Amino acid sequence: MRKTCLDMVYELAKTDDRIVFIGSDLGAGTLSEMQKNMPERFFMEGVSEANIIGMAAGLAMDGFIPYVNTISTFITRRCYEQIAIDLCLHNLPVKLIANGGGLVYAPLGPTHLAIEDIAIMRSLPNMNIVSPSDAEEMIRFMKQSKEIKGPVYIRLAKGGDEIVSNPKNGFKFGESILMKDVGEVLIVSSGITTKEAIYASEELSKEGIKAGVLHMHTIKPFDYKSIIKYSQKVKLIISVEEHIKNNGLGSAIGDVLNDTCYPKMPKLIKLGIPDQFPDKYGTQEELLKYYSLDSKSIYHSVMDFLKSTGLRAA
Amino acid sequence: MQNNISGKLDNRSIYLRHLVIKGLAGGKRGHLGSAFSLIEVLRVLYDKVLNIDPNDPKNINRDRCILSKGHGCLALYSLLADKDFFNISELDRFCHFDGILGGHPEASKIPGVEASTGALGHGLSIGVGLAISAKIQKRNSRIFVIMGDGEINEGSVWEAALSAGKHKLDNLTAIIDYNKLQSYDRTSIVQDLEPLTDKWKSFGFAVEEVNGHDVTELEKLFLNLPLKKSSPSAIILHTIKGKGIKEAEGNPKWHHKSKITESEINKLYSELELNL
Numbered sequence: 001m002r003k004t005c006l007d008m009v010y011e012l013a014k015t016d017d018r019i020v021f022i023g024s025d026l027g028a029g030t031l032s033e034m035q036k037n038m039p040e041r042f043f044m045e046g047v048s049e050a051n052i053i054g055m056a057a058g059l060a061m062d063g064f065i066p067y068v069n070t071i072s073t074f075i076t077r078r079c080y081e082q083i084a085i086d087l088c089l090h091n092l093p094v095k096l097i098a099n100g101g102g103l104v105y106a107p108l109g110p111t112h113l114a115i116e117d118i119a120i121m122r123s124l125p126n127m128n129i130v131s132p133s134d135a136e137e138m139i140r141f142m143k144q145s146k147e148i149k150g151p152v153y154i155r156l157a158k159g160g161d162e163i164v165s166n167p168k169n170g171f172k173f174g175e176s177i178l179m180k181d182v183g184e185v186l187i188v189s190s191g192i193t194t195k196e197a198i199y200a201s202e203e204l205s206k207e208g209i210k211a212g213v214l215h216m217h218t219i220k221p222f223d224y225k226s227i228i229k230y231s232q233k234v235k236l237i238i239s240v241e242e243h244i245k246n247n248g249l250g251s252a253i254g255d256v257l258n259d260t261c262y263p264k265m266p267k268l269i270k271l272g273i274p275d276q277f278p279d280k281y282g283t284q285e286e287l288l289k290y291y292s293l294d295s296k297s298i299y300h301s302v303m304d305f306l307k308s309t310g311l312r313a314a
Numbered sequence: 315m316q317n318n319i320s321g322k323l324d325n326r327s328i329y330l331r332h333l334v335i336k337g338l339a340g341g342k343r344g345h346l347g348s349a350f351s352l353i354e355v356l357r358v359l360y361d362k363v364l365n366i367d368p369n370d371p372k373n374i375n376r377d378r379c380i381l382s383k384g385h386g387c388l389a390l391y392s393l394l395a396d397k398d399f400f401n402i403s404e405l406d407r408f409c410h411f412d413g414i415l416g417g418h419p420e421a422s423k424i425p426g427v428e429a430s431t432g433a434l435g436h437g438l439s440i441g442v443g444l445a446i447s448a449k450i451q452k453r454n455s456r457i458f459v460i461m462g463d464g465e466i467n468e469g470s471v472w473e474a475a476l477s478a479g480k481h482k483l484d485n486l487t488a489i490i491d492y493n494k495l496q497s498y499d500r501t502s503i504v505q506d507l508e509p510l511t512d513k514w515k516s517f518g519f520a521v522e523e524v525n526g527h528d529v530t531e532l533e534k535l536f537l538n539l540p541l542k543k544s545s546p547s548a549i550i551l552h553t554i555k556g557k558g559i560k561e562a563e564g565n566p567k568w569h570h571k572s573k574i575t576e577s578e579i580n581k582l583y584s585e586l587e588l589n590l
Contacts, residue, residue: 020450040450041450043446045477046476046477048473048474048476048477050435050439050469050470050473051439051442051470051473051474051476051477052439053439054436054438054439054440054442054443054470054474055439055440055442055443055446055474055477056443057429057439057440057443058439058440058441058442058443058444058445058446058447059443059444059446059447060443061428061429061440061443061444061447062374062443062444062447062448062451063374063447064447064450081433081436082436082439082470085430085432085433085436086429086436086439086440089420089430090421090422090429090430
């Protein structure tokens with residue numbers, strides 16, 4: 001997904017001379033073709049993330065569309081004020097490509113695990129957030145990314161992730177995609193947790209349980225209309241996020257349900273990382289299981305709810 | 315250099331300070347000390363140096379001046395009002411609920427303000443981006459970024475300085491208002507900046523120090539930029555915080571004042587006249 005996303009920056013730059021790329025101190029050979037063929041629009045600025053955000057703001061003030069790339073935690077934690085003031089207050093079209101969203105950097109530990117990046121970005125006025133499910137969806141998003149007026153935080157998965165998106169669904173910024181039809185349950189996911197949600201839904205269907213999957217590729221602006229619509233059809237909404245439970249996808253759903261306040265509301269279960277820094281290493285898959293974010297855990301969470309409420313025999 | 319910065323002010327410098335006090339009276343508050351050290355450099359920039367047009371403030375070919383030390387905004391407002399970027403009466407509504415002039419400048423509200431500042435250490439990076447943009451587009455726009463001495467405690471300033479040196483941005487001029495007094499106390503006590511000229515030189519800048527209140531000297535320097543071909547310029551202004559009001563000069567209590575009364579305002583106006 002990362003390579004696809006960066007390759008798309010070069011593709012877009014070939015036909016639009018407003019597009020520039022700014023990296024921090026990325027891996028050797030990153031976008032080498034772009035560097036070779038359009039050196040005046042390729043920047044590798046060193047380990048100085050705060051400066052990179054400000055520099056991107058300056059370029060954007062003059063009409064350029066900068067795509068900035070570095071590791072997620074360094075963008076969101078280190079550069080918060082630059083992002084808030086230089087990008088969001090000025091509402092500039094700078095795209096932040098964040099490597100290692102969620103638990104991707106499992107072996108590298110808490111300094112590199114982006115577990116609260118969405119919470120940070122979601123709290124900023126004018127910021128937009130996207131978290132595609134796979135490389136093919138990333139292409140569909142990137143094609144329209146330069147048209148988005150304000151700043152965008154693009155959360156990347158590890159790369160080589162299974163393709164679960166469907167070209168028929170297309171990609172409309174700000175509009176979620178229903179990947180599985182809704183029954184008594186709706187699973188809401190984003191990024192690679194959509195894959196886990198789809199597998200969970202398929203397992204549940206073997207038990208005669210129809211669990212819809214709503215892929216929320218855009219987390220801000222939030223597609224509250226779909227949540228309201230489906231909330232009137234289901235008994236349970238279960239959110240699955242590779243992120244702390246605070247102020248991410250599940251919280252966004254909770255806000256919508258709370259603000260809508262229809263007489264009949266479904267139960268909301270938030271699956272996510274508890275309010276703590278991860279204390280294990282290993283792989284992303286291992287951490288997903290550890291935090292009950294894999295398809296089996298989703299399956300069991302749904303079954304437990306249905307049994308505890310008497311909707312299914314215990 | 316620092317011995318003669320306590321010299322007299324001419325009519326225009328006093329008039330511009332009058333406008334600052336007008337804003338101060340409007341908002342009953344403001345960073346007087348931080349504004350008064352900046353008047354002469356802003357005056358020289360807006361009177362003689364910058365290619366800008368109040369009737370076409372977004373012209374792509376203009377020069378850009380960013381007041382990175384946003385708290386000195388009353389000085390910038392006085393120049394922008396004087397140049398008719400907005401009506402001078404806006405100064406009376408400084409910090410008012412529906413005024414356009416806040417305690418820190420906002421680009422979306424004020425014609426002639428290039429970037430919203432106030433959080434320190436942002437302006438030079440934005441200036442680097444604007445300077446690179448001008449180079450890519452082969453425009454002659456020059457970028458000026460005015461920073462405070464306290465402000466350059468921020469690490470982000472030095473990240474930006476590295477970048478400016480690397481890209482040989484000779485269309486970028488960093489201006490440091492070295493009044494040697496930050497909010498709490500003297501810079502030499504809070505966070506010593508010396509050797510300041512050597513620091514900027516070592517980051518790839520051509521550097522000059524100047525009496526920041528000497529209009530003739532400032533003009534000489536600013537009309538001959540860049541200081542060196544293929545290098546960004548840094549100009550260190552030796553200034554007096556609160557310059558023009560004896561009680562405020564070098565007095566940290568005048569970094570920012572609030573709840574200013576009418577009689578205090580009148581006293582400020584009459585003290586200004588003593589400079590003539």
